Amino acid sequence: MSEPAIFKAKALIAKAQHIVVLTGAGVSAESGIKTFRAAEGLWEEHSIEDVATPQGFRNDPQLVWRFYNERRRAADIATPNPGHIALARLESLRLLRQKIKSSSAPFMILTQNIDGLHQQAGSQNVLELHGSIWLVRCTGCESLRDDYPIQLPVPPRCDECGSLLRPHVVWFGEALEEAVLAQAEKATRGADLFLVIGTSAVVQPAASYPFMAARRKIPVIEINLEKTPVSEIATLTLLGKSGDILPKLL
Secondary structure (H helix, E strand, C coil), X not given: XXXXXXXXXXXXXXXXXXXXXXXXXXXXXCCCCCCCXXXXXXXXXXXXXXXXXXXXXXXXXXXXXXXXXXXXXXHHHCCCCHHHHHHHHHHHHHHHHCCCCCCXXXXXXXXXXXXXXXXXXXXXXXXXXXXXXXXXXXXXXXXXXXXXXXXXXXXXXXXXXXXXXXXXXXXXXXXXXXXXXXXXXXXXXXXXXXXXXXXXXXXXXXXXXXXHHHHCCCCEEEEECCCCHHXXXXXXXXXXXXXXXXXXXX
């Protein structure tokens, strides 16, 4: 990561009116939250099919809820890192300097993470593409609530209808909510700068958004530990930890 690259990234950020940021598991990993795909990560403990698919939940809801209770505990202990805080600060600066009226927000985070650390750091305009570990949804009446304790009974049941509750997250084999997709695509279409941070850029549809921006000739800045498919189309690729790089861009 060279100083000229940092200088160029800062210039692109200063010029932009509408910034969209896509964040992935690498950002939360710097706060101590294991990534699903890392060699030392969760899949060594449980298979994807067992704990992160609708079929796994039907087969053994107790196992799935023990797994997600542990994820909720880990997320509760974790705190935002300098990368989270820098993004929240960048958003506040964009809101302060906004001088034009537009249907596009001056700053939006599209996150694949479900831990809520962006919001905890102070970010306001956050779209959780894959749901939230802090929300639970009834499999019967579809009610959505966030007022349950961190460690839920195994398995938890709905107070209203008695049906099983499930984490309000998008599992493998499930589609993103149409409203979420529409918001993400609208934000991407309205962006004049796109940042991709801490993601392998292989999980769809999130991985398609930086390419959508690039097709519109919008500058794309990638920040990651290693190169990804986005590196091929990125205006800049800054290799390193987001917690080290993002504060420098302010």
